[in-house]
Every structure is written in structure tokens, then in C-alpha cells.
Amino acid sequence: MKRVKKKIFHDYIARQGLKSTRQRDIILEAFLSSDRHLSIEELYLKLRVKHPNIGYATVYRTLKLFAESGIAREMQFGDGQTRYDHVGEGEHHDHLVCTGCGAIIEFENETIETLQNEVAAAHGFLIKTHKLELYGLCARCRG
Amino acid sequence: MKRVKKKIFHDYIARQGLKSTRQRDIILEAFLSSDRHLSIEELYLKLRVKHPNIGYATVYRTLKLFAESGIAREMQFGDGQTRYDHVGEGEHHDHLVCTGCGAIIEFENETIETLQNEVAAAHGFLIKTHKLELYGLCARCRG
């Protein structure tokens, strides 16, 4: 899984005529082995422990590159920070966001996806991506 | 329709012990007679033509107030700006966002809403709100 994503990223880098660097590999490894939905700052802080020399800007630029290469997805959950989600081959999931504790739970629902495509078709739209977030209280927070 | 929303807002203002001001009325009128999904800046610029004395901060605070009163809804479409959507009585709609020309089209789909509730229930979640956006190219932009 990690291996596959590393390959996808490296292929992308090569295809775009970009360079493979030590920093990118370190950041990629850290990203792949971290929680989903990490913000730039969270990843930066995590990296800083072992690699205090890697700058915030590099993490920022590399994460953007991950998104471009298709192994990550930029997300906004209304907390003012952009988060980067992992993206699997052809996989897509949506989120349940707990407004109480901030927990983010993933789910997939084929039927909803199908309906979305129908809606799009009815409007002549060609869907590229979508975003579905359900905000509320998780089982633990709804006392 | 406009009348109803004005009343809702004024009632809210009164209930909260706030004051009715000339600026709020001007901004409310401009908001109600403008496109849906306006950003603070867009509304501010629009207002500035006839009311150059109204400050950005006032538009910002008033829009927040609209959202609190229930006649507007804050939205984020990934373009870095918060937009304010009109909200009708009990109504809810989702969006198709064209990444080509920026057009935003609204739609409603009862079945999807039902499925969302089922997903939430399956996870013990209590849904408060949701956000569903389909990004792609509109009929005009998919050449």
C-alpha cells in the first residue's frame, strides 16, 4: 500500500521533470505512516522531532505535490486549517465530523455516489470530485 | 419572501437586545436582492458603490448576524473565501460547483438526505448539518 503510493508519487515526480529529494522522501514516509486528515502544521511538528532542519514551506509545498500526484486530497473541515487526506487507488470516502470532539469518521456509500451522478447528469455536469460531510455529535459526545 | 426574511432578522435583533441600524437595513436589503453565495468582499464592493461609508468590518459582522438569525448560511467552496448563502424556511439544498467558470448551481435530493441519515444512524451520530458539493464542469464548460 505504502509502496504503491510511493511509486505513484515518484512516477509523478519523474513525469513532471521534477526532482527526487531527501526531504520529499522523508515527508512522504511521514505522511504515509501518519493519521489521515493531518494538517500541514501537524505534519510539520511531527517531522520536526527527527528532522528539525525541514522547513514549514517545504512541508507545505510537498503536501501540495502529493495532492497533485493523486495520493492525497486537500480537505477543509471548517476549523480553518487545510488537511490532507490519504487517497487510495480509485477509492473514495466521505466524512462524519463530530463538532463536539473533532473526531472524523470515514464512510463509503455507493448508493449516494450513484445518486450524485444522477443529479450531475440531470444538470449536464461532468463530476470530477465531490465532498460530502455530515456534521453533528458522535455517539460519545451526544450525552 | 424578502419581507419574511426581514421580519425574521428584525425579530432576532430585538430578541437579542441588539439594535436596528441604518447600516444593517442597507446590508440586509443588498444581501436579499443579490446573488446567492456572495462572499463578504463581493457584498462589500457591491455596497460601496452607493454607500462608500459602510466599512468592511460592518459587512462582515452583519453577515455573521444574518447567519445567526437563520436567514443566511456560511459556506466554503475551497476558493479561500467564506460565502453566505440564502436560507429559506426549513429548506436545504446542496451545490454543483463548476471548476471551470465558478458557477454554482443548487439542487435538492430527498433520497440522498435519507441515506445520509441512515449512514449517521449506523455510526451512532446525531447529524446537525451537512455539506454536499459536487465539483466538475458545467454543461457550458465541458467543451
Next chain:
DNA sequence: GCGCATCATGAAAGTGATTTTCACTAACAT
């Protein structure tokens, strides 16, 4: 109507999260 406790406003300063700049390095094709 008038006083005045509050709330509101506008200009400007402050914030927080990126995003860009720039001088310096590192990759990699030759």
C-alpha cells in the same frame, strides 16, 4: 423630548494560516 447606558460603526491594527521571495543548495543529464 432628554439623558444615558448600551450597542454599533469605521478605521486601523492584529491574527493565523498559508504563500511567495530570495539567496543558496542539491539533482541529474551531459
Next chain:
DNA sequence: ATGTTAGTGAAAATCACTTTCATGATGCGC
């Protein structure tokens, strides 16, 4: 090994709000 081009890190600049503060309205009580 070297030249060309992309990458890096620190710091400065942006951007989109958000708050502060001195000044100006509101509107209830008399």
C-alpha cells in the same frame, strides 16, 4: 565534474478575516 534547473529554508508578504478602540447611534426610562 559541470552546467542547468529545480528544491530548500528563513523570512517577508499575502490574504481573509477578526478584534480593538475612539466615536457615533439607539432606544428605554423619565
